[in-house]
Amino acid sequence: MDENQLQAKKIQNRWLVVIAAVILELALGAIYAWSTFASYLKTEESWTSSETQWVFSAGTLALAIAVIFAGKLNEKFGPQKLIILSAIVTGSGYILGGILPLRPISIILTVGLIGGAGIGIAYALPISVCSKWFPDKKGLVTGLGMAGFGTGSLIWQYLLQGVFYDAVGISWTFIIYGICFIIMIMFSYFFIYNPPEGYTVAGYDPSLAKNASDTMEEVNYERKEMLKMPQFYFLFYTLMVGSGAGLMVIGISKIWSQQVLIRLEYENAAAIATFAAAVIYPLFNGLGRIVMGWFSDKIGWKLSIIIMDSVQAITFFLMAILVRSPATLYIGMAIIAFNYGANFTVFPMATGGVFGRKYLSANYGWVFFSFGIGAIFGPPLGGYFNDINLQVTAFIISGISLVIGVLLTFLIKQPKKPSSN
Template structure:
């Protein structure tokens, strides 16, 4: 037990939630798409901004992971809030409906701001809660899922910001709010003192595989990239994230079309689709992050990911048949949101379990690049097939890929010490030293 006096670690959770509430605003993008379509945008254009934001988010996160140790979590968070806020404020000042302007301001600048800050609460949370990695990661990223509900409703049926003040002013209000809340949450983003452990916590002894070999941990990024485990985890995350992100991008557009074909008026269809996204999907998304994280602490990361991706595959395939009925739509949106949220608590923790917790701040961004891949192919596939009138084919394709991801995860096992020797640089270093060492007579 450590006697070092430190702050209450639950302040870290509060700070993480405040930060993620704002970073998760990218999931509220669909609330802006009807107004942008009315301004002359195509469905494809609305999804391109969303996809570029997700891609920038994932790519920049790799850079941020490298800077985390050098700059510290608090400084990185402050920079994140300023960049994210500036992107939305500039989008409002430049007119609010200009495609190139929104592509750059919200897609590139906003996505960059999210990427700079996203890894901080995860890395900091795992350091403060080594005894509850799954649960705390779920709590740390829950705000990302819950945030969409608040920002969607504030712009729409609760705050009526778009109707009352227009897109430009809504973007400005959001930008200022994002900057203020992220900076506030960043005040608690700090690592615990070196050697600190929570009271009563005993670090687990290294596990062994079926042959009795010690499982190796604490891989560097380059070592991790060489393993087959990384490749399987990467593909599974890309498939699962792509399915969820496509569903997010279409959660307003596709159900509106399906409901109107079923006899709902335009206003009724818009209200039902908005509720499906802003309430059922968003709430389930946030709850899923916590629930899947907690369940993975009990059943194991691998089993949880297999169950989550398999369930998501069947839900996404069935969604086109569910979208034309209000109450069944709510059920489908909730299931997809719940499973989608699980990605963000399960993949950081399986990265830590498989490759070590010490370097998770640097290693997880490489895994998270798969989210950028999914963010490109999922929404763009949905938008392209939507313009062709083939929304169901997009859902079916993504659902089948989720099922394939469940199969991939079945084959993921933590690398052994022998595998680490084959992938690392230590063996080469030892050979070079031995070659240069003088021969003793």
């Protein structure tokens, strides 16, 4: 049986690719459960807040850098080899974290850098693969896959708090998580692969672009060309502030909202703030990825960014008013989480829309690196404003940054010079 026959035999229900992508991203989304680990390390191992933050920052930066290299490797070797590598690296990072002493330097190196790099190796693969299987529903299926990453923390936090911590402690939880990640990531190996050459979807017309900034399907730009274009830097800035501002506000909203509710004499202020951060946030983080993915299929990525960042900016400006009761707090947190999560569905669509989809996995790695920059500066700035009791200032700065991003998005036009590809 030749290669073409083998590839043709591989065509099965394309929704299996999406289901595997969700399972893959559920494993990778464990990085968002770090705050629960951090709380135990602070109380049981006497870590400082700064030390716990460094683990998350190291993991996020390693993730963002790994996405860049993985995008290029995906073009050369295909997604399945990278899935194997991700399973080994991610699992090893957490297992080593459980074996070594629970010291900041060892956890930064293992769970942070190694685990974060393993997550980054596979993180963007569903974006590339699903968009190829679903050229007619790129936004929706990308959102479904990415929703696993946004909501995965619910599972891992629950297991840590409700099962593993009391039973086996933190070290063994790291080991068990590492084994689970290996199994879940390897499961996706059997379903996440590129469609055969020439694969088409009946009834799909690629010439029906959703907005004037989309390239035609046959126009593709490589990384070197993309990095010379202002469109790349507009997208880079807008994702950086969208993710960084979201992380800044989310990082301080729990403590700040609890303080406000205490002043308003809510006896269960701590429980209300915890529910907003631990349940409302991850649920709407995942929901935003699905809904805005579907929405971007309907109205295009450009208008989607303008709408979600405008709403996000208004919400930040109004946060001081919203945190006045449990209901308004939940509404505010839901909107922020929804729009924060939507970034990671809409911006892959924007990258493909502007620079073409042939090199999407490599090109989006460079756009996604802005998330790493935002994650480095956002949470520490939020912590600074929280320490000096100027939380509202953080909200206002975030809102202004997003308004600038909206203005830049209006300026993004289709590149004038087609690639020679």
